[in-house]
Amino acid sequence: xxxxxxxxxxxxxxxxxxxxxxxxxxxxxxxxxxxxxxxxxxxxxxxxxxxxxxxxxxxxxxxxxxxxxxxxxxxxxxxxxxxxxxxxxxxxxxxxxxxxxxxxxxxxxxxxxxxxxxxxxxxxxxxxxxxxxxxxxxxxxxxxxxxxxxxxxxxxxxxxxxxxxxxxxxxxxxxxxxxxxxxxxxxxxxxxxxxxxxxxxxxxxxxxxxxxxxxxxxxxxxxxxxxxxxxxxxxxxxxxxxxxxxxxxxxxxxxxxxxxxxxxxxxxxxxxxxxxxxxxxxxxxxxxxxxxxxxxxxxxxxxxxxxxxxxxxxxxxxxxxxxxxxxxxxx
Numbered sequence: 001x002x003x004x005x006x007x008x009x010x011x012x013x014x015x016x017x018x019x020x021x022x023x024x025x026x027x028x029x030x031x032x033x034x035x036x037x038x039x040x041x042x043x044x045x046x047x048x049x050x051x052x053x054x055x056x057x058x059x060x061x062x063x064x065x066x067x068x069x070x071x072x073x074x075x076x077x078x079x080x081x082x083x084x085x086x087x088x089x090x091x092x093x094x095x096x097x098x099x100x101x102x103x104x105x106x107x108x109x110x111x112x113x114x115x116x117x118x119x120x121x122x123x124x125x126x127x128x129x130x131x132x133x134x135x136x137x138x139x140x141x142x143x144x145x146x147x148x149x150x151x152x153x154x155x156x157x158x159x160x161x162x163x164x165x166x167x168x169x170x171x172x173x174x175x176x177x178x179x180x181x182x183x184x185x186x187x188x189x190x191x192x193x194x195x196x197x198x199x200x201x202x203x204x205x206x207x208x209x210x211x212x213x214x215x216x217x218x219x220x221x222x223x224x225x226x227x228x229x230x231x232x233x234x235x236x237x238x239x240x241x242x243x244x245x246x247x248x249x250x251x252x253x254x255x256x257x258x259x260x261x262x263x264x265x266x267x268x269x270x271x272x273x274x275x276x277x278x279x280x281x282x283x284x285x286x287x288x289x290x291x292x293x294x295x296x297x298x299x300x301x302x303x304x305x306x307x308x309x310x311x312x313x314x315x316x317x318x319x320x321x322x323x324x325x326x327x328x329x330x331x
Contacts, residue, residue: 004034004038004137006137007042009058012046012057013054014032015028015039015043015057016052016053016054016057018031019043019052042057045060045064048060062123065122065123074115075111075116075119075124075125076125080107081102084102085111085116085119086128088101089128089132090131092131095113095116095117095120096113099111099113151237152239152248153240154239156245156246156248158249158250158256161227161247164193164194166226167195168226169226170191170229171190171193171230171259172191172229172230172257173261174186174189174206174235175189175200175264175271175277176206177275177278178274178276180274181278183277185203185205185278186202186206186277187203187267187277188201188202188215189260189264189267190218192305192309193259195300195305195308195309195314196297196305196308198263198305200267200289202277202278202282206234206235207235208234208236208237208238209238210235211238212238212239212241212242216242222315223313223314223316224314226245228242228244228245228247229247229248229257230247230249230257231257232248236248266292267288270291293309294306
């Protein structure tokens, strides 16, 4: 909404009349189509000896603005410069273009765009503000930066994570449905950093409670989880309720949990990017998990993640074979 021009002489006369009639501030605001705060400020600033007189109020306002310090003073004192600026404003030129053109033509006078704006917002140039594209009579206030709300309480940075040894350190991520489907169904994925073991669950939404339930369900399949490394998604907000040591990547540094990010790429071979995850059954997802965990890895000396987890007694439940999907994962 555009700010109204300064209060005029006629409006000051109307304020005086309404005050004499006993009108309240809000009533005067409605009559003059001004905010009550503007009316109140006008009366407080421009009354003389406790009495609001329209002529004296207008003169007091004029004097205050006339002697206020402003950068456009030289424009008002230079007739040629002032006439040039007014002429160009009437041609719909903005102050930046006017300033640049003066410099280019080397006319013997100059005013920066800032000086032109200051002059326009002074008592001498305010009458020409309507020629600006925005028709703004004031400097637009920038929104002050508010203190950021803590989205993830008790967050610990990944730099505090202990050295990765053994098979109790996991990375966690979420695979979401394509936006065009407007589906909230997603996959919660955990990945063991050293054994490459993968597990995932289908979740109906990204609410922290739902996400935690999936993590705890997958936790039951392994002997121990010492640490979880997470990103800064809102689904991780209640991480402290898991009863585990959790650490977070820095914002936009997903590569700090590169193992699970790589696994997400493998998952996308079977659950295409942009697809609606609700269309995939839980049984199908278990089959995908089984294939990933039965794939030999070079980094494991061509053992499979399942073989490593069984070898070091890291699984709480016996590995259950599931039907093959009849496809292979390359890489």
